[in-house]
Structure formats: structure tokens, C-alpha cells
Amino acid sequence: MVEHVRRHVRVAVIGSGFGGLGAAVRLRREGITDFVVLERADAVGGTWRDNTYPGCACDVPSHLYSFSFAPHPGWPRNFSGQPHIRAYLERVTDTFGLRPHLRLNAEVHSARWDADGLRWELGTADGPYSADVLVSATGPLSDPRLPDVPGLDSFPGAVFHSARWDHGVELRGKRVAVIGTGASAIQIVPSIQPDVERLTLFQRTPAWVLPRADRRITDAERWLHERVPATRALRRGLLWSARELQVGLFTKHPDRLGFIERLAVAHLRKAVKDPALRAKLLPDYRIGCKRILLSNDYYPALARPNVDVVASGLAEVRGSTLVAADGTGAEADAIVFGTGFRVTDMPIAQRVTGAGGTTLAEEWKDGMAALRGSSAAGFPNFLTIIGPNTGLGNSSMILMIEAQLNYMADYLRQLDALGGRAALDARPSAVRAWNRMLQQRMTRTVWNTGCASWYLDASGRNTTVWPGTTAEFRRVTRRIDFSEYHVLRAPGHSRRAPARAEATR
Numbered sequence: 001m002v003e004h005v006r007r008h009v010r011v012a013v014i015g016s017g018f019g020g021l022g023a024a025v026r027l028r029r030e031g032i033t034d035f036v037v038l039e040r041a042d043a044v045g046g047t048w049r050d051n052t053y054p055g056c057a058c059d060v061p062s063h064l065y066s067f068s069f070a071p072h073p074g075w076p077r078n079f080s081g082q083p084h085i086r087a088y089l090e091r092v093t094d095t096f097g098l099r100p101h102l103r104l105n106a107e108v109h110s111a112r113w114d115a116d117g118l119r120w121e122l123g124t125a126d127g128p129y130s131a132d133v134l135v136s137a138t139g140p141l142s143d144p145r146l147p148d149v150p151g152l153d154s155f156p157g158a159v160f161h162s163a164r165w166d167h168g169v170e171l172r173g174k175r176v177a178v179i180g181t182g183a184s185a186i187q188i189v190p191s192i193q194p195d196v197e198r199l200t201l202f203q204r205t206p207a208w209v210l211p212r213a214d215r216r217i218t219d220a221e222r223w224l225h226e227r228v229p230a231t232r233a234l235r236r237g238l239l240w241s242a243r244e245l246q247v248g249l250f251t252k253h254p255d256r257l258g259f260i261e262r263l264a265v266a267h268l269r270k271a272v273k274d275p276a277l278r279a280k281l282l283p284d285y286r287i288g289c290k291r292i293l294l295s296n297d298y299y300p301a302l303a304r305p306n307v308d309v310v311a312s313g314l315a316e317v318r319g320s321t322l323v324a325a326d327g328t329g330a331e332a333d334a335i336v337f338g339t340g341f342r343v344t345d346m347p348i349a350q351r352v353t354g355a356g357g358t359t360l361a362e363e364w365k366d367g368m369a370a371l372r373g374s375s376a377a378g379f380p381n382f383l384t385i386i387g388p389n390t391g392l393g394n395s396s397m398i399l400m401i402e403a404q405l406n407y408m409a410d411y412l413r414q415l416d417a418l419g420g421r422a423a424l425d426a427r428p429s430a431v432r433a434w435n436r437m438l439q440q441r442m443t444r445t446v447w448n449t450g451c452a453s454w455y456l457d458a459s460g461r462n463t464t465v466w467p468g469t470t471a472e473f474r475r476v477t478r479r480i481d482f483s484e485y486h487v488l489r490a491p492g493h494s495r496r497a498p499a500r501a502e503a504t505r
Contacts, residue, residue, distance in 0.1 A: 004015070005127075005128075006121075006127075006129065006130055007036075007127070007128070007130070007131075008119070008128075008130045008213040009035050009036050009129065009130065009131050009411070010032060010037035010133065011032060011033050011034070011036075011131060011132065011133045011134075011135060012032040012035065012036055012038060012122060012129055012133075012134050012135070012498075013027075013035060013036070013037045013135045013139040014036065014108050014134070014135065014136045014137060014139075014348065015037075015038075015039065015046060015136070015137040015139055016037050016041075016042075016044040016045070016046060016048015016093075016102065017045060017048065017049075017089070017137065017139050017142070017399050018038070018046060018067075018089070018139075018397070018398060019046070019137030019138075019139055019385035019386050019404075020044075020046070020135075020137035020403050020440070021037070021044060021066070021092055021093060021383070022067060022087060022137075022158070022385070022398075022405050022409060023037075023135050023385060024037050024096070024098045024101055024406060025067070025092070025096045025098070025319040026409055027203045027410075027412075028096060028097070028098075028466070029069075030412065032407050032412065033375040035101055035207055036101055036102075036103050036129065036131075037098065037101050037102050037103065037153075038103050038106045038107075038108050038122070038126070038310065039102060039103065039104050039105075039106060039123055040105070040106065040107030040125070041102065041105070041110070042091075042105055043103050044089055044091070044093050045086045045089050045104065046089075046139055046142065046472040047139060047141045047142060047156060047163070048085045048086045048089060049086055049089075050142070050164070050254060050416075051082060051163050051165075051167040052082060052165050052167070052186070052197070052295035053162045053163075053184060053187070053188050053336075054165075054187075054188060054191035054192055055187035055188055055190065055191035055193075056081060056082035056187060056255070057079055057080065057081040057082060057186075057187060058079055058081075058082075059078060059079065059183060059212075059293070059294050060079070060396045060397075061078050061079060061239050062075035062077065062079065062080040062084075063075060063232065063235050063239060064236055064240060064243075064395070064396040064399075065080075065085070065235045065397075065398055066088060066398060067398060067400060067402065067500075068094065068236075070091075070092050070095065070096075071229070071232050071233075072088055073092075073222055073225035073226040073229075073232055073424065074222055074226070075217055075222075076217060077166065077213055077215065077216055077217060078213060078217065079214045079216055079294075085373055087405060091104075092356050095097050096244070100379045103124075103126050103439060104124035105125060106124045106125050106127065107124060107125045108122055108123070108124050108348070108351060109123045109124060109125070109351060110122065110351050110353070111123075111134055111305045111351060111352045111353065112132075112353040113353065113354050113355050113381075113382075115380065115381060115488075115492070116354055116490070116491065117130075117421075118128075118132070118381070118421050118422065118488060118489075118490045119131060119293060120132075120133075120134040120136075120381065120424045122383070123434065127235045129326055130412045132415075132423075133354075133381045133382075133383070133411075133412065133415070134150075134379060134381065134382045134383070135382075135383045135384075135385060135408060135414055136273035136348055136352070136382070136383070136384045136385065137384075137386070138346060138348045138384040139385075139386050140341060140342075140346060140386060140391070140464070141163075141203070141341045141343070142226075142341065142346075143346065143347050144161040144162075144163045144337070144339075144341055144342075145339050145340050145341050145342050146161060146337055146339060147179075147228065147337070147346070148319055149312070149314055149315070149316065150315075150316045151316050151317035151318055152317045152335075153409060154317060154318070154319055155238075155317050155319070155320065155332075155335060156319065156320055157320065157332065157333045157334045158333075158335070158433065159267070159334070159335045160335075160336065160337070160338070161182040161336075161337045161338075161339070162188060162312050162336060162338045163184070163186070163262055163341070165170075168306075169334060171195060171196055171334060172193055172195045172196065173195070173196070173197050174196055174197060174330060174333040174334055175196070175197055175198045175199075175200070175330075175331055175332045175333045175334075176196045176198070176199050176200070176202070176237075176255065176334050176335075176336060176388050177199075177200045177201075177202060177314075177330060177332040177334070177336070178199065178201050178202070178335065178336045178338060179202045179313075179314050179335065179336065179337045179338060179339055180202070180203075180204070180232075180337065180338035180339045180340070181201065181203045181204070181205065181207050181338070182207070182291070182338055182340055182454075183293055183338075183485050184295075184338040185201070186207065186209065186295045186298040187295070187298075187339060189201060189301050189302065190298055190300070190301035190334060190421040192337070193301040193304055193306065193307060194286075197306065198306050198307075198308070199306060199307045199308070200307075200308045200309075200310060200322070200330040200332060201302065201307065201308070201309050201310065202312065202313060202314045202322070202324060203280070203281075203289070203309055203310065203313075204312065204313035205283070205313070205452070206265045206280065206281045206282060206311075207283065207290060207291075207292075207293045207365075208261070208283050208285045208288075208290070208293065209264060209267060209268070209288040209290050209292075209293045209294070209295055209298055210260070210263060210264050210267060210293070210294055211263075211267055211294070211295075211297065212294040212295050212296050213295055214296070224378035226411060229247055231323050236267060237279075239388060240396075240399070240470070242397070242473060243393070243394050243395040243396075243489075244469050244470065245392070245468075246394050247308065247395075247468065248448070249288075249392055249446075250288050250335040250394060250445060250446045251444065251445045251446075251467045251468060252444055252445075254286055254288065254356035254444075254449055255446065255478075256290075257286060257287050257288055257446065260287050260288075260292075261287045262287075262384040263388070264287060264292075265282070267299070268281060268282065268299060271299030271300050271303060272299050272301065272302065272303050273303070276352070277302065277303065277309060280311040281302065282349055283307070285449065285450060285451035286449045286450075286451070287444055287446075287449065288393060288394075288447070289446050289447060289449050289451035290451055290453040290455075291393060291453070292393070292394070304352075308330065308365065310324045310326075310330065311326070312324035312325045312326035312328060312500075313325050314435065320332060320333070320414070321322050327343065328402035328418040331489055332376075332477060337482060341454075342451060343454050343464055344367075344368060344454075344456075344457040344458070344460075344463055344464065345361070345457075348360075349361040349364055352379065352382065354376070354378040354379040354380075354382070354439060355379070355380060355425065356378050356380050359378060359380070359497050360379060362443075363376060363377075363378060363379075364376075366459065367457050368389075368457070368463040369388055369431055369432075369434075369459050369461050369463070370384055370387045370388045370389075370426075370431065371415075371426040371430050371431045371434050371484055372407060372476060372477050373386075373388055373390035373404060373466070373473075373477070374387055374388040374404055374407050374408070374411075374477070375391055375424075375426035375427045375431070375485075376426060376431070376452050377425065377427065377428040377430075377431045378425065379402060379425070379426075380423040380424060380425040380488055381407050381415075381423045381425075382409075383404075383411060384404075385401055385404050385405070385479070386400065386401060386403070386404070386460050388463050388464070389435075389438050389463060389464065389465060389466055389467075390404065390439065390466050390473070391464045391465045391466060392453070392465065392466060392470070393447065393465055395445075395470055396470075397473075399473075400466065400470060400471040400473060402474075403470070403473050403474040403477045404477060405453040405482065406474070406477055406478055407477040407478075407479075409450050410478070410479045410480050411424065411480050414480055414482070418487065420489070420490070421489070421490035422487060422488065422489055422490075423487075423488040424480070424485040424487060424488070425485060425486045425488055426484060426485055426486075427455050427484055427485060427486055430483075430484035430485070438447065438467060439461065439462075441444060441467040441468070442462050442467050443493050445467050447465055448462055448466075484492075
């Protein structure tokens with residue numbers, strides 16, 4: 001039996017998607033090199049490594065869906081596909097010298113706070129680690145959600161989730177059922193429709209779909225962005241500004257979104273001539289309540305002769321027969337679930353045990369809550385990237401990630417300023433005040449106008465989306481506020497009044 005020696009680092013980062021790699025870059029820029037990035041898979045990339053389904057692409061323009069500190073002038077399209085985004089993350093890893101910090105195939109099985117040592121004790125597939133600070137960057141779109149469908153085990157064909165696409169299964173000439181109508185499904189359906197014998201889409205709720213302003217970025221544009229960086233910055237700035245201007249409609253004036261609904265209805269009418277099919281595909285909720293989807297080929301694919309749309313969710317499987325909640329039956333040789341992810345009940349929360357001996361999942365049983373999307377009360381020196389209420393409905397999550405990286409950097413500076421062995425633990429009162437403010441603001445938003453979406457948790461609270469602009473979030477996460485934290489000291493260390501440390505950069 002091999003006994004692993006526990007390795008101690010100043011910072012341990014969980015996950016190597018945009019959040020984890022961004023954290024690693026920021027740590028190095030802060031002069032911190034004593035850290036590891038613990039990744040459960042054998043390569044970096046997060047959701048852009050895991051999602052390899054046909055047609056996989058981002059619905060945010062490439063020049064905005066990239067790090068501000070790592071611009072890429074060579075994006076091939078306005079909305080780049082999964083292979084290009086994954087290649088970008090590999091390039092970031094190499095450019096910023098992150099490989100030595102990576103620990104691949106090192107899934108974190110447990111993380112427990114040691115109150116005496118003021119550190120985190122980690123059990124991983126790579127052996128034990130300990131860390132002064134733990135940063136969770138697993139992301140909300142990392143663990144697929146599969147519905148519990150009676151009889152699914154009896155299905156004789158292939159069954160897989162869109163985020164775990166089985167490339168060994170040949171769908172050509174087969175009868176394929178796609179379950180769900182989210183962002184993945186609307187890319188999968190038009191990609192496989194021409195090849196399958198029959199495609200049945202089980203639609204519990206129709207989505208609002210707008211045209212996708214996608215095109216190839218010309219060689220001249222790429223040359224200009226490479227040679228004149230200001231043009232690249234201008235492009236990013238215009239994309240950002242346009243989305244910031246939209247925020248008020250979503251957060252304060254959802255009643256004014258009617259003109260966008262009319263654009264979506266016109267898009268539907270242009271592509272689908274059959275009134276019965278159009279009626280199935282027309283949502284009955286305010287646009288924006290669920291994520292608005294972008295596609296030019298989804299509706300045309302649904303109108304093809306080999307496609308059936310069942311306006312009801314999958315309720316039961318009887319052998320190779322799939323039965324919807326309205327009783328409609330369909331035969332299938334393969335089932336593809338596009339049913340989203342475990343967003344409000346992330347599995348990593350079950351593995352993190354705080355100062356009170358309870359897991360993060362137990363603390364969040366009534367809903368996720370973290371101070372400024374980063375710090376949970378009772379979990380000292382623990383930060384989340386893309387934590388509660390940091391999601392967006394209309395812009396780039398990379399903007400939110402970079403704001404949280406600012407917060408992480410200041411958090412570490414202040415720990416240094418305290419001197420000795422110290423930790424910061426968010427005050428429960430501060431977390432409650434922050435969450436109360438968020439929920440009050442949420443009442444006016446489009447996301448709380450009555451539809452069922454993955455933004456809402458089991459109790460119907462929106463613990464996912466940020467109800468403001470990205471600029472505002474950047475302001476409120478620029479620095480930590482000591483009044484929102486308890487300062488913890490290791491036994492034997494004298495207390496020192498907190499004093500702010502200024503960045504040396």
C-alpha cells in the first residue's frame with residue numbers, strides 16, 4: 001500500500017475551466033507561485049472540454065468571451081465553436097506558464113477546514129493536500145442533470161447527456177429522441193437532423209429564439225486586430241457596451257421587452273409555416289424569463305419532414321417506446337438528454353466541510369448564498385468563482401469571473417497584511433444582508449416573472465443570476481470590506497487590527 005505524503009500549498013484551486021485558469025493567471029500576476037490547480041479530468045478546459053456534441057458553440061461573441069488580459073485576434077467567427085474555445089484555453093495555459101501548477105486526474109473528494117491549523121485539508125485522487133486558501137472554480141455547468149425517468153433502464157439503445165456525448169454511437173439512419181429545448185438542444189437538433197431517419201424532440205417548455213448574427217471574421221479583420229490592438233479593444237468595448245445598455249430592461253423594466261418578443265415571433269413565422277407547429281413553439285412567458293437562445297437553423301430543422309415536436313416532457317420509457325406526459329408515444333433507437341446541469345445543487349458543495357462540521361450543501365439546503373458571490377459564512381479562506389448570484393442572462397461570464405479574480409487578489413493581500421497565520425470568515429449578518437439586497441432587487445427582474453427556469457432553486461428563489469450590470473459587479477468586488485468578515489487567528493498568535501494592504505502592481 002502506497003502512503004501519500006500530504007503536500008501543503010498556499011492556494012489550491014479546484015477546476016481548470018475559465019474560472020480556474022483565470023485564478024491561476026491572477027495568482028502568478030500577484031507574485032504567488034505556491035499553488036496548484038486540481039483538475040478531475042486529464043486536460044484543461046472545463047465545460048469547453050466536456051461538451052463536444054455536434055454544433056457546440058458559444059452564444060456570446062468571441063471577442064467578449066475571452067480574458068481581457070489574453071486577447072485573441074484570430075477568432076474565426078463572431079460566435080466561435082467549441083474546438084476554438086478549447087484551443088484558446090490551452091493557449092492561455094501555455095502562454096502564462098500554468099502547466100507546472102496543474103494536477104490532472106486529481107479530483108477533489110473532500111475538503112475539510114482545520115480550525116487549529118487554519119487551513120484546508122484536501123483528499124484528492126492525487127493524494128492528500130493542504131492549503132491556506134481554497135478556491136472553488138468548478139463552475140455551475142460542469143455536472144449534467146439527468147431526470148429520473150421511470151423505465152429508462154429498460155431502454156435497449158444508447159442513452160447519453162449532451163455534455164457527455166458518446167462519439168462511438170452512430171446516429172446516422174437512426175430514430176433519435178432529443179429531450180429538452182435549452183442552449184445545447186437547439187445546436188444539436190439542426191446538426192444531426194439531416195442524418196437521422198427520424199428525430200423526435202420532447203419539449204417541456206418552448207424557448208424564445210432570436211436570429212444569430214454569426215459570420216466568418218475576415219482575414220482583413222484578423223490582420224487589423226493583430227497589428228492594431230486598439231481595434232480589438234474597440235470591438236470588445238462595443239460588444240460590452242451594447243449588453244450593458246440592455247441590462248435595465250431585464251432588471252427593472254421587463255414590461256418593455258415586448259419589441260424583442262415581436263422580433264422573436266417574426267423569426268419563428270419566417271422559418272415555420274405550419275400554424276400547428278408554430279403554436280407548439282411559441283412561448284407563453286415573457287422573453288428573457290428563461291435564457292434567450294440564438295439560432296438561424298433550429299426552427300428550419302424542426303420544420304423538416306423527418307422531425308416531430310412533442311409539446312410535452314418525457315414521462316416514461318417502455319422498452320424502445322418513449323411516452324410523454326400528454327400520452328404521446330414515439331419509438332427511438334437513441335436518447336440524447338439536453339436537460340442542463342446541477343446549477344443550484346453543485347456536487348462540490350457536498351464535499352466541502354466548514355468550520356462548524358457541516359457541508360456547504362447542508363448550509364445551502366435552503367438556497368445558495370455567498371457574500372459578493374464569493375464567501376460563504378462558516379467557510380473561512382474559501383472562495384468561489386462563479387458563485388451564487390453571479391450568473392448573467394445577456395453578457396459574458398468572463399467579465400464576472402475577472403471581477404471575482406479582483407476580489408480573490410485583494411483577499412489574499414489582506415491575509416498577508418494581517419501577518420502570521422490568519423483566516424477570514426464571512427460574517428453571517430453580512431451574507432444575510434447581501435442576499436437580502438439581491439432578493440429585493442430580484443423581484444423587479446424578468447427572471448422572476450413566473451416561468452420555471454434553471455435560474456431558480458427548488459424553493460423558487462433566484463440564486464443564480466446577478467441583477468445588475470457587469471460594471472456594477474466589478475465595483476462591488478474590487479476590494480474586500482473587513483467589516484463583513486471575522487478575522488481568525490491560529491492559537492498562540494496575537495491579534496492585530498486589520499490594516500489594508502495596497503496592491504504593489
